[in-house]
Amino acid sequence: xxxxxxxxxxxxxxxxxxxxxxxxxxxxxxxxxxxxxxxxxxxxxxxxxxxxxxxxxxxxxxxxxxxxxxxxxxxxxxxxxxxxxxxxxxxxxxxxxxxxxxxxxxxxxxxxxxx
Amino acid sequence: xxxxxxxxxxxxxxxxxxxxxxxxxxxxxxxxxxxxxxxxxxxxxxxxxxxxxxxxxxxxxxxxxxxxxxxxxxxxxxxxxxxxxxxxxxxxxxxxxxxxxxxxxxxxxxxxxx
Numbered sequence: 001x002x003x004x005x006x007x008x009x010x011x012x013x014x015x016x017x018x019x020x021x022x023x024x025x026x027x028x029x030x031x032x033x034x035x036x037x038x039x040x041x042x043x044x045x046x047x048x049x050x051x052x053x054x055x056x057x058x059x060x061x062x063x064x065x066x067x068x069x070x071x072x073x074x075x076x077x078x079x080x081x082x083x084x085x086x087x088x089x090x091x092x093x094x095x096x097x098x099x100x101x102x103x104x105x106x107x108x109x110x111x112x113x114x115x
Numbered sequence: 116x117x118x119x120x121x122x123x124x125x126x127x128x129x130x131x132x133x134x135x136x137x138x139x140x141x142x143x144x145x146x147x148x149x150x151x152x153x154x155x156x157x158x159x160x161x162x163x164x165x166x167x168x169x170x171x172x173x174x175x176x177x178x179x180x181x182x183x184x185x186x187x188x189x190x191x192x193x194x195x196x197x198x199x200x201x202x203x204x205x206x207x208x209x210x211x212x213x214x215x216x217x218x219x220x221x222x223x224x225x226x227x228x229x
Contacts, residue, residue, distance in 0.1 A: 008155075034216065034217075041222075041223075042222055043119070043206050043220030043221050043222050043223050044158070044206070044220045045220070046217045046218065046219070049216050049217070089158070094160075100146075100163065100170060100171070101216055101218075102160065102163065102171065103160075104160065105157045105158040105159075107156060107157040108157060
């Protein structure tokens with residue numbers, strides 16, 4: 001079955017620096033990959049989706065890359081701010097024959113931006 | 116436009132009782148997903164429903180758990196005879212269509228079984 005690996009250790013970074021989070025996967029070739037943000041006690045919030053034929057996607061200070069050869073996605077937050085502190089989840093579409101969207105989530109990486 | 120609503124936000128049940136978790140999707144959304152999140156674990160898919168139909172319940176335990184999404188009213192996740200291992204955060208998400216990628220999550224219901 002597909003496996004998603006995110007660095008379960010917290011990532012501490014100084015304000016203003018670029019934060020880079022990693023999502024690795026095995027045993028599957030997803031058609032797309034998503035990134036979500038989750039704050040304590042809240043539900044995840046969708047941030048970005050990148051398809052298998054896209055190398056990179058940007059949204060404001062966020063950038064996602066997708067390397068299907070390495071089976072890896074990198075999630076970058078440039079000019080990081082304390083408000084960016086949260087847990088970031090990677091999600092891959094799951095194989096199913098039902099013709100509907102179904103995703104599998106990674107455990108998430110906790111980002112702490114230090115003022 | 117109100118987002119996905121879940122209630123209650125916190126639910127405490129004794130072992131053996133029943134837990135009912137409610138989810139009202141975003142307006143116009145007819146597709147609902149339920150997930151369970153245990154401490155230090157990722158979100159685990161439980162069930163996917165469309166109005167009046169269970170499409171995929173492959174992530175839901177066969178016993179004690181059931182879900183419905185009636186024509187009128189919220190989606191309900193029901194856990195009968197709860198055990199301590201059922202303690203978790205349960206999240207509901209809705210989407211606009213079957214092929215819509217983005218899921219909108221509710222705030223979750225935190226179930227504690229004592």
